[in-house]
Amino acid sequence: MDFAFDARTEELRARLLAFMDEYVHPAEAVAHEQRQRLASPWETPAVVEELKAEAKRQGLWNLFLPDAEHGAGLTNLQYAPLAEITGRSPQLAPTATNCAAPDTGNMEVLAQFGDEAQRKQWLQPLLAGEIRSAFAMTEPDVASSDATNITTHIERDGDEYVITGRKWYISGAMNPDCKIFIVMGKTDPDGPDIRRQQSMVLVPRDTPGVTVRRAMHVFGYEDHWHGGHAEVVFDRARVPVTNLIGEEGGGFAIAQARLGPGRIHHCMRLIGMAERAIELMCRRAVSREAFGRPLAQQGVVHNWIADARVTVEQLRLLVLKTAWLMDTVGNRGAHTEIQAIKIATPRAVVGIIDKAIQLHGAGGVSQDFPLAELYAGARTLMIADGPDEVHQRSLARRELKKYA
Incomplete structure (x- = not known):
């Protein structure tokens, strides 16, 4: 095992450290001040968009994604010291470099399991930092530490799926730029294999029947920097069957x-x-x-x-x-x-x-x-x-x- 940083990692580390010192750390106080003057606490301070533009300009963008077609093409070993650097300012740096959860995981899902149409409609704007996303799995009425417990129903009705359920602590869902949910629910709740009962579907935020009910606190914080953590209700929300990610039972x-x-x-x-x-x-x-x-x-x-x-x-x-x-x-x-x-x-x-x-x-x-x-x-x-x-x-x- 050799954990020495290779030349590309060293070069990116140097650039990222300089970016943090010159732009990110000075912007922390600015972002807090700007947030006080926003019409909604969930809006993004202007300085964050400035940081994103500068990170793009410097090539410090989508560093997390090993897929060279869509991301930086770094290995996990190459990305590790870079993610550590962004962790020094977790409110700003991951977002500034488009390496913030839950978007990172959602982009990985779409890159790995999404079809061409799904990648074009949702992955491309996520990669560009034009929209945000959320991953809806955790539920308040069951022990979500066991993902097989989830009770949200995804029922097929002709050419549509009908989603009914309640989720909470859905990270990023309060952000007005959050345009898409990846929702995990059961398409085959009585199936013999409890790990083949679940599927994932793409549900646009503006779908009728989708209600972002409230922001959930985390130790008293609303966590504005990460777009909040919301309770979301799906009341017979309908999406086309083409919004299924992968196959039924693959969730x-x-x-x-x-x-x-x-x-x-x-x-x-x-x-x-x-x-x-x-x-x-x-x-x-x-x-x-x-x-x-x-x-x-x-x-x-x-x-x-x-x-x-x-x-x-x-x-x-x-x-x-x-x-x-x-x-x-x-x-x-x-x-x-x-x-x-x-x-x-x-x-x-x-x-x-x-x-x-x-x-x-x-x-x-x-x-x-x-x-x-x-x-x-x-x-x-x-x-x-x-x-x-x-x-x-x-x-x-x-x-x-x-x-x-």
Whole structure:
């Protein structure tokens, strides 16, 4: 295993770091100020569109997509350090480079499973950053940690599908630029194979019967930067059968294909969030005094910073190994490692951000520093894309099989 950055990765890292320093980090305060003056909190601040235009101009666009026809053609190993860099400003950088969830996963689904017409109508404008999208799977009335539980019905009626169900925490759905939902529901609820009951269909936001009911809070945040997380009701919404992605009964397999890259992308960005927290911790420690000496001379602070650095280095190596395996043996061959990073990374990064908050005192939980939002985002990822316990259960079973 060789995790050294190749020439292309080094060149993109240098350009992306310069882009972050020159454009993204200075825009953070501007974006917050602009948002206060928007007619709707869900509208996109003007500075974000300026960042997108500059990222396009610099060729820092669609870096996540390994398909060279539609994206940058990078491997997971090449993309990992770039996603980490964007994770340092999770509110702006992923969107600025068109590498923000849930659009990334949706673009991957359309690129891999969509037909030519679907790619032309929806993938092309997503790749261009002209529209946003949402992925509608999670439901409030069932334990969505088990995707086979979903109850949304997708019934065929002649040349149309009729969708009925209620979803929530549908990321991006509050954004007025969100034009398309990928909806997972059951086309064969009584089928003998519980993993062949589900299908995915494309449902335009303006379809009659689709209601974006409310924004869901995340630790009190509405998460405007990611287009919010909405409760969405489908009340006999009708779409053409040509809106089916792949085949009937293929929804569960598509979801699994979507979630593998999604999980590692989150972990890549989480490492960037941890690096931002360490930087803020160190800057705070050298600039503040307590009990007659700088915080940087307090032994407990030394321990926090040292432990954080060791943890980040461990996590980065595990994520890079996972990326390398995904590139060399595929997602299925990297299943154990994907689950390992999904378990280890969010909980460790939550701990690092927690110590950074502690070091900042009251400021750490305020809007004057990004730490509280970083904490909320990292903590949520212990649930999103499958709660930790689901991955622990699966990973443990795989380990036990070796001894059965």
